Amino acid sequence: MSQTALLFLHVLSPLHAGTGQGIGAIDLPIAREKATGIPYLPGSSLKGVLRDQA
Structure with a gap:
């Protein structure tokens, strides 16, 4: 079951969840559903941030 x-x-600091696909007029697109x-x-x-802080 899902x-x-x-x-x-x-x-506590700036956050940008980007897609890594800066194509066109927008250089840093945001990941969206x-x-x-x-x-x-x-x-x-999130996993990377937690790993870095451990």
């Missing part, structure tokens, strides 16, 4: 959780994070267009933070980005 489970979904919605988390809210308060960051395809269906809703809501910005999201990829799990791999």
Whole structure:
């Protein structure tokens, strides 16, 4: 069974969850959910931050 959780994070420094595809007029596009267009933070980005702080 699939489970979904919605988390809210308060960051202490600037955060930019980019897509890595700076094509066109926008150099740093933000990662967005395809269906809703809501910005999201990829799990791999959060994993990297936690690994760095450990």
